[in-house]
Amino acid sequence: MGYIREFYERFIKLEEPEWRFIAAHFQKQVFQKQEHIIDLGETENYLSFIESGLVRFYIPGDEREWTFHFNFHKEFTGAYDSFLTRTPATYRLQALSETMLWRISYEDLQEVYTHTRAGNFLGRFIAERMFLTCARRTIDLVRYNATERYLQLLKEEPRVLQQVPLKYVASYIGITPQALSRIRRQIS
Template identity: 65%
Template sequence: MGYIREYYERIIRLQEKEWQFIASHFARRVFAKNEIITQVGETEQFLSFVETGIVRFYIPGDEQELTFDFCFDKEFTCAYPSFLTRTPSECALQALTETVAWRISYEDLQRVYAETQAGNYLGRFVSEKLFLAKSERELSLLKYTARERYLRLFSERPDILKFIPLKYVASYIGITPQGLSRIRRQIS
C-alpha cells in the first residue's frame, strides 16, 4: 500500500485519518502471467493500482487481437468506460507478467469520494490523467505515420519497447508485425 500513498502524496498531502479510510478500501490481488483480469462482456468492478507488473488492453478478434494500451508499475488501470458506466466492457485486460494490484471496488470508491475531500480530488486527478492519455493516443493515430508512432515510443513510452513483445507493439501502433519489421529494418 505504500506505493499508492506515495502516488497520492505526489498530488496532495493526506491526513493520516483520510489515508487510513482510503487504504481500508483497497485489497491486494496477484494475477498470474497471461491471466485475464477483465473479460470482454464483463462489467469492470475494480479500479486497480498496479504495484508491479504489466497489463495489456486489447480487443479480441477471430483472426487477430487489437492491442491498444499498456499499464505499467505505479499506475492506475481498469476498463474505465465499463467501470464508469457500469456496462459490459468492450475490451479485455490481461496481465502480461505476474502482476500485483491493489484494487478498490466501484462501490467503495464512491464511499471514498463521498467521505473524503482528498479522495474526491485524487479521483478527479486520476480521471483527468486517463482522459489525457486516451486523447494523446487518439491524436497520435490520426496525426502520425506508423513509422513516426514507432519512433515516438522511444521518447514517450520507452517501457513499451523494452518490455512488450513486438507483436503487441505492432498492434499498438496500428500495423502488422511484418510492417513493424520493415520499419525496424529501415531505421537500423
C-alpha cells in the same frame, strides 16, 4: 500499499486518519502472466493500482487482436469506461507478467469520494489523466504513419519497447509484426 500512498502524496498531503480510511478500502489481488483481469462482456467492478506488473488492453478479433493501451507499475488501471457506466466492457485487460494489483470496488470508491477530500481530488485527477491519454492516442493514430508512431513510442514511452513483446507493440501502432520488423531495420 506504500506505492499508492506515494502516488497520492505526489498531488495532495494525506492526514493519517484519511490515509487509513482510504487504505482500508483496497484489497490485494495477484494475476498470473497472460491471465485476464477483465474479460470481454464483464462489467468492471474495480479501479486498480499496479504495484508490480504490466497490463495490456486489447480488442479480440477473429483474425487478429488490436492492442490499444498499456499500464505499468505505479499506475492506476481498469476498464474505466465500464467502471463508470456500470456496463459490460468491450475489450479485455490482460496481465503480461505476474501482476500485483491493489483494487478498490466501485461502491467503496464512492464511499472514499464521499468521506475524503484526497479521494475526491485523486478521482478527478485520474479521470483527467485517462481522458488526456485517450485523446492523445486518438490524435496520434490519425496524425502519424506507422513509422512516426513507432518513433514517438521510442521517444516518449521507451518502457513499452523495453517491456512489451513486439507482437503487441506492432498491434499497438496498428501494423503487423513483419511491418514492425521492417521499420526497426530501416531506422537502425
